[in-house]
Amino acid sequence: MGESETIATAARLGLATIDRLPANVRRCGYDRTQLTPGILHLGVGAFHRCHQAEYTDDALEAAFGPWGIVGVNLRAPDLSPTLGVQQNLYCRELRNHRNVERRLIGALVETISVVPEDGDPQRLVLTTALGIASSPTIGAITLTVTEKGYCHIPATGELDLDHPDISHDIANPEKPVSAPGFVLRALAIRLAAGQSLPALISCDNVPDNGSTLRRSVLGLAEKIDPALHERLEREACFVNTTVDRIVPATRPEDISAFAAATGVEDLGLVVGEPFRMWVLEDRFGGPLPAWDRAGAMFVRDVAPYEILKMRVVNGIQSNLCQLGVLSGIDFMADVMAEDVFSDFALRTISREVVPHLPAVPGIDVSAYVAETISRLKNPALKHRTSQISTDGSQKIRQRLLEPLRAALKADTPRDGLLIGIAGWMKYASGVDSAGTALEVLDPFAERTKTIAAASGGDAARLVGGMLSIEPIFGTDLAQNGFVKDRLADLVADLGRRPSREVVRDFLASEAA
Numbered sequence: 001m002g003e004s005e006t007i008a009t010a011a012r013l014g015l016a017t018i019d020r021l022p023a024n025v026r027r028c029g030y031d032r033t034q035l036t037p038g039i040l041h042l043g044v045g046a047f048h049r050c051h052q053a054e055y056t057d058d059a060l061e062a063a064f065g066p067w068g069i070v071g072v073n074l075r076a077p078d079l080s081p082t083l084g085v086q087q088n089l090y091c092r093e094l095r096n097h098r099n100v101e102r103r104l105i106g107a108l109v110e111t112i113s114v115v116p117e118d119g120d121p122q123r124l125v126l127t128t129a130l131g132i133a134s135s136p137t138i139g140a141i142t143l144t145v146t147e148k149g150y151c152h153i154p155a156t157g158e159l160d161l162d163h164p165d166i167s168h169d170i171a172n173p174e175k176p177v178s179a180p181g182f183v184l185r186a187l188a189i190r191l192a193a194g195q196s197l198p199a200l201i202s203c204d205n206v207p208d209n210g211s212t213l214r215r216s217v218l219g220l221a222e223k224i225d226p227a228l229h230e231r232l233e234r235e236a237c238f239v240n241t242t243v244d245r246i247v248p249a250t251r252p253e254d255i256s257a258f259a260a261a262t263g264v265e266d267l268g269l270v271v272g273e274p275f276r277m278w279v280l281e282d283r284f285g286g287p288l289p290a291w292d293r294a295g296a297m298f299v300r301d302v303a304p305y306e307i308l309k310m311r312v313v314n315g316i317q318s319n320l321c322q323l324g325v326l327s328g329i330d331f332m333a334d335v336m337a338e339d340v341f342s343d344f345a346l347r348t349i350s351r352e353v354v355p356h357l358p359a360v361p362g363i364d365v366s367a368y369v370a371e372t373i374s375r376l377k378n379p380a381l382k383h384r385t386s387q388i389s390t391d392g393s394q395k396i397r398q399r400l401l402e403p404l405r406a407a408l409k410a411d412t413p414r415d416g417l418l419i420g421i422a423g424w425m426k427y428a429s430g431v432d433s434a435g436t437a438l439e440v441l442d443p444f445a446e447r448t449k450t451i452a453a454a455s456g457g458d459a460a461r462l463v464g465g466m467l468s469i470e471p472i473f474g475t476d477l478a479q480n481g482f483v484k485d486r487l488a489d490l491v492a493d494l495g496r497r498p499s500r501e502v503v504r505d506f507l508a509s510e511a512a
């Protein structure tokens, strides 16, 4: 039978069709009919479904408890046509080269989409979501809302009071549109009802993610209700975490291949790598799922793990993704398959980043770097360079600029990092070296494209303009003559020829 025929006859995944899944698809090892909501999660994207939800399934298997996840999307996509019609069941597939391992995940018990595709918030649905978030049975509110969902200023981590969603939520605290506004409203309802507060756990790649969430929620509270602010300052527990697993956006091809292999169509499917890691700050006094029994680490201080992960895994991704786009390479594994790029990644991380990493308890950094390089080379992961480049303005501080600052301070090599930063600037200008327009998806896209247009092709002016975007770069780098000159040379070079040639000549000059 051909693939298209299989898909045409594939049954849609749901409670009624679980039994049609082949025996080699692992089922939930607990009784899902007994599962009640205990976690409210904001941002049910692919990463959450392949990371926290899987850890939660493992925790439920190890020690069953009232820890079902209610997933709320304050933004598109609307989950009703995908997970909604599947009774929130979906499979996650782990792929490593030719190996594929499939598993049905049961931890998600309900999904609520506040904003339909391109629509306005549905007030009634928002009220339902807030009702669940503020119910005493919810012991944790967790988040994967991406970097920009915190509405903070990337360079400082402070709440951006000029952010339109924040202005909206200050004026309409009962009908929030931002994630911090939603969390604040839920906490306000709980305190007003005399209930205890849930753990507030950020699972995004944001520096000090729990503390950033805290600043955003408390910053908003300060503007709305000083008494509430004071109570939350004393009573709310924001947990810092580090999360890791590469989970590219699911492609239609993934869904077809799954249907062809299993005879079941799963529009909630997620595809990730076998590697996973989760480190949580051990500071919440109340009960949580047995995530530790699933391999999550609870530690006193998450910072060393966070710095390691963001500068090595995300650092390599963000150093190379824009360079990949500029050389017309679609997937990260294909970038890493070119020796010039993988040598460059290893060289930059080993010489420029690793010397400035803090000691990380229990982790052998050189083995970690080697493992990271091999993870990024996994050809079964179709992780688009354009996906990683999205929202780069929110990512480069923690991934590239902080490592650069450390290298500048110690006066150690930094040119590899500068090539990655120049790559971001060239990409953010909206045209590649051949003059072809690039789609730049970023909250700062209009600003960076305007800077590029105003520079009239002069790389030094373009770099000066980019470095003067304080919310991204702060104030120090614009004043550093070495950084400015080097970036101007690199941006000019990236304007003349594909990135792989610039990188190749850099490696040759280093070897000489």
Ligand code: CS2
Binding pocket: 205, 243, 244, 245, 246, 247, 313, 314, 317, 318, 387, 388, 389, 395
């Ligand atoms: C990626 C991350 O798109 C991105 O920003 O860099 O999603 C990355 O794959 C994960 O952080 C890996 O844990």
